[in-house]
Amino acid sequence: MTATDAQTEHTASVDGIAEQLRQAVAGGLTRPRRYREQQLDALVRMLLQNVSLWEAALAEDLGKSEVEAHLSEIAFVVSDARLARRSLRRWMAPSHVLPPLALQPALARTVPEPLGAALIIAPWNYPLQLALAPLIGAIAAGCAAVVKPSEVAPATSALLARLVPAYLDPRSVRVVEGAVDETTALLEQRWDLIFYTGNATVARVVAAAAATHLTPTVLELGGKSPVYVHRSADLRAAARNIAWGKWLNAGQTCVAPDHIRVDREVAAELVDELRRATAEQLGDARTSPDFARVVNGRHLERLRGLLPGGTAVTGGEHDAADRYFAPTILTDVDEQAPVMQEEIFGPILPVLPVDGVDDFIAATRDAPKPLALYVFARDRDALARVERETSSGALGRNVVVAHTGAPGLPFGGVGASGMGGYHGKHSFEAFSHRKAVLVKPASLDTLRLIYPPFDQGWRKE
Numbered sequence: 426m427t428a429t430d431a432q433t434e435h436t437a438s439v440d441g442i443a444e445q446l447r448q449a450v451a452g453g454l455t456r457p458r459r460y461r462e463q464q465l466d467a468l469v470r471m472l473l474q475n476v477s478l479w480e481a482a483l484a485e486d487l488g489k490s491e492v493e494a495h496l497s498e499i500a501f502v503v504s505d506a507r508l509a510r511r512s513l514r515r516w517m518a519p520s521h522v523l524p525p526l527a528l529q530p531a532l533a534r535t536v537p538e539p540l541g542a543a544l545i546i547a548p549w550n551y552p553l554q555l556a557l558a559p560l561i562g563a564i565a566a567g568c569a570a571v572v573k574p575s576e577v578a579p580a581t582s583a584l585l586a587r588l589v590p591a592y593l594d595p596r597s598v599r600v601v602e603g604a605v606d607e608t609t610a611l612l613e614q615r616w617d618l619i620f621y622t623g624n625a626t627v628a629r630v631v632a633a634a635a636a637t638h639l640t641p642t643v644l645e646l647g648g649k650s651p652v653y654v655h656r657s658a659d660l661r662a663a664a665r666n667i668a669w670g671k672w673l674n675a676g677q678t679c680v681a682p683d684h685i686r687v688d689r690e691v692a693a694e695l696v697d698e699l700r701r702a703t704a705e706q707l708g709d710a711r712t713s714p715d716f717a718r719v720v721n722g723r724h725l726e727r728l729r730g731l732l733p734g735g736t737a738v739t740g741g742e743h744d745a746a747d748r749y750f751a752p753t754i755l756t757d758v759d760e761q762a763p764v765m766q767e768e769i770f771g772p773i774l775p776v777l778p779v780d781g782v783d784d785f786i787a788a789t790r791d792a793p794k795p796l797a798l799y800v801f802a803r804d805r806d807a808l809a810r811v812e813r814e815t816s817s818g819a820l821g822r823n824v825v826v827a828h829t830g831a832p833g834l835p836f837g838g839v840g841a842s843g844m845g846g847y848h849g850k851h852s853f854e855a856f857s858h859r860k861a862v863l864v865k866p867a868s869l870d871t872l873r874l875i876y877p878p879f880d881q882g883w884r885k886e
């Protein structure tokens with residue numbers, strides 16, 4: 426078989442998949458709460474019974490340590506699934522509102538109903554979490570779904586393709602592996618929701634495909650999430666927290682601090698503290714079991730190309746053979762250089778001086794709205810002003826990245842960083858339609874006063 430034949434066969438195998446899944450939902454398969462609970466239990470079993478396989482796949486794709494694989498992928502998904510499992514009865518319950526007097530007697534309620542067949546397209550940086558966390562929302566809401574993992578994390582993609590059908594009901598959940606051709610074939614079909622996580626360029630392709638069928642989309646994108654360090658901040662604590670959030674997964678985190686703007690008078694001290702925190706946390710990063718690898722040679726090259734945008738005060742080394750890129754702090758940064766024009770998405774941290782909170786706020790206003798924005802300060806006024814006068818998917822005050830671990834908070838972007846949110850109940854809501862239901866008694870026709878002919882009623886007066 427030639428490569429083209431194999432391709433054709435693969436894309437042919439997805440023909441009609443959206444319709445099959447929609448029929449499964451329409452036929453009532455996914456509707457009962459018990460079914461959803463069983464599927465969520467099966468998803469948890471799939472993770473917990475195969476921990477070493479997931480760890481091995483994540484290590485192969487991204488060099489993730491076991492602890493990191495647990496915290497940010499396996500345990501993260503398990504706890505989100507368990508939360509959905511134990512909350513499902515409450516989430517599925519209708520919520521009642523009081524209808525206005527003119528409509529009474531009546532009952533009014535909103536009833537969550539499954540949107541239908543969903544397409545979930547996942548990226549490579551958290552290849553397990555970002556494929557399965559949306560799936561939890563789909564299952565909880567009573568939807569059927571195709572999960573399309575990223576081809577850029579092939580080991581995790583292959584494991585998902587092997588284990589998902591072994592644990593979850595293939596009548597309602599499928600995994601389709603592949604790259605552009607397969608995703609294009611999927612996008613041509615009519616879905617009831619497309620949930621895409623990844624970069625903004627492909628998001629436009631997804632949104633255009635969705636427009637053909639007027640399909641709603643959730644777009645989880647990225648951008649340059651800035652950090653502002655005010656002169657009143659606890660520089661040591663700030664540096665430790667920023668270093669953790671930046672070097673996590675070798676900077677390949679959508680909410681990673683992209684760059685720091687720091688009040689000029691404390692800039693040098695912050696850089697010293699960042700170097701110290703990096704050394705404390707990772708030692709020699711190259712041999713540290715706790716420092717991940719860049720996903721592939723193409724991304725390593727891309728990162729190498731960002732280095733001339735500043736002076737590396739620490740790091741800068743890289744080794745393509747090992748996909749290693751050292752934790753790198755840049756100073757004397759050129760605002761016009763690519764490192765300040767595109768999302769870094771790797772272990773390079775530019776540090777730029779600013780002259781106070783006004784200067785920082787002005788810089789964010791000129792930039793597209795980021796997925797996250799972080800501010801470190803003890804000064805309450807500085808914290809409050811940043812919260813009030815900037816816009817971002819999320820805001821961290823004296824903390825980076827950790828908001829993703831609070832399931833009560835919706836996780837998502839605004840403007841260029843995306844639309845829609847999920848995690849916890851928000852995932853259930855993302856895959857549900859809130860149907861409005863008004864209930865009147867069968868025979869008590871209280872609305873007859875507003876029926877025509879209008880020339881004899883109260884409307885004439």
Ligand code: NAD
Nearest residue numbers: 547548549574575604605608623624627645646647648679
């Ligand atoms: P990627 O290259 O894995 O692409 C994402 C998905 O899009 C993959 O499944 C891929 O197969 C598919 N795809 C690629 N080209 C396509 C095309 N032409 N048509 C249809 N589908 C196509 O991942 P990426 O985009 O490099 O991911 C990194 C980006 O994602 C960063 O910008 C990051 O900030 C963002 N991100 C956002 C979140 C979030 O939750 N908001 C999470 C992770 C990553």
